[in-house]
Amino acid sequence: MKVLVPVKEVATVEDEFEIDGTTIDERYLGADLNEWDDYAIEEAVQLEEDGVVDEVVTVTIGDEETEQTIRQALAKGADRAIRVWDDALEDVDLLDVGAKVAILEAVVEAEDPDLVLTGVQSGDDSFGATGVALAEAVGYQWGAVVNQLDLEAGDETASVHRELEGGIEELTDIDLPAVFTIQTGINEPRYASLRGIRMAQRKDLDHQTLADLGVEADAVAGDLRLTAMNEPESESDTTVFEGGADETATQLADLLREKGVAQ
């Protein structure tokens, strides 16, 4: 059984930042492996360790700089990686769900995995839709917000728990091939070991262009346009306690006594 794990490098933002048009000024941005994808990788690698899966392949849409993040996934145990990048993607402001699916669909068709594990959402644009949209596009079954996956070698159906609101889980049987969007807490993602990091350097990282995948450049232009970005206006009148820690703690202590919740 082969598992494909779409892995995204997400932008992280410093506490203080400035907005420049429809982006955050680059000086305030960092990059990290998407939190939810980390759990998806771990789930795939555990399935391989349990002998259910033979190969774990990752796919990332991103420029050369994302290779750092891809190596992280390889160091955690993925077998090989595909990176899709193209000049046509350079100018896209917002890669929307349709655009991501156009690319990932071509990769699924080329790789023909039995299982695709994505994160529930990405920490930066948080569409939360790519996995399910991809499943529909490639004609796979799917399950969103999966926090338990039970699958044995040779199974044609996976049993999953989907985490609903309010502490309720739904138990569902889902036919393979399928796409599952993985929720945090499903497992405990490992840190990459030094040995893993060394081995990752030798693993295959295959760069593909849109042409390689047979995807038309205009398919990734997307329908959504980001036209403005601003800092949200605060809805409440927050009283900010000023001063050093001793002063702010005193003010908070007074408040708690005043509210009658502490002595």
Place this chain on the structure above:
Amino acid sequence: MSADVLAVAEHRQGDLRDVSREVVTAGAELAGETGGDLHVAVVGGDVETFADALNLEGVDTVHTVAYGEEFNHDVYTQAITQLADALEPAYLVMPNSVNGLDYAPAVATRLDIPLVTDAVGLATEGDTLVGTREMYGGKVETTTEVDADKVAVTIRGAEWEPTEAAGEAVVEAFEADIDEDAIGSSVTGFEEVAGGDVDISEADLLVSIGRGIEEEENLDLIRELVEALDATLSSSRPIVDAGWLPANRQVGQSGKVVTPDVYIAIGISGAVQHVAGMKGSDTIVAINTDPNAPIMDIADYAIHDDLFDVVPALIEQFS
């Protein structure tokens, strides 16, 4: 050009969920702008009873699809796509709930229309849909425009007021042609998690800790504070995911809803799924180094400082 709106209701275990009345509000606002009709769909369960409850102000027609009891994404995807094909709405409004995430993207893909998820605001400018969304965990708000004849959107819970007033809708049964061979998933049951000894929803004073604590050992400091204040300890999700606290301590969308007199959020950013569980607290205090953290938008009192400085000083105040 038809500029109708189709909104999709949600129910679970026999109850219509709050977001159903919220999609009606969002849908009615859009229909008000376009001058079109508002259609509401309800799929599965006791559709007659649900249709009564969905006969709300602004709704023109409630379409019932009597198929199955509980949510099944294959049934929903087929039913909603067929209804959208029949009605040709310009806008399809669905909840950005866990189940919404499990069918809305499939519906948009099957209909081959763009999808805007987790909208916190919606408006139209001519033929353009203007959606407001958040990025980077709520640190920025963005305006997203879509120029397309038809657009699917999912709306964030609790952003639109639920419509309560009764309406004069027509109820119509929609005969969806459900292809049973295409159903590849079956719900076998439900399970409740997060039981246990402590009920954080009963507490008057909650000290809630988030990822700002960094290491499990540092929880000792928070426990000391909890003891000094005679408070109850709760947390954001990453603390539970890491196994540092049991699931019954998690506040949020997938955890517990809490309404204490005072909620002290320490090193918690205030992601929407967390806020969903604690925004009903009487007084919210945030201790966070980041003055721009989204939790500041709902905090009544804030300390913009390092928890490792403030918490010891606070313990000092009570010992």
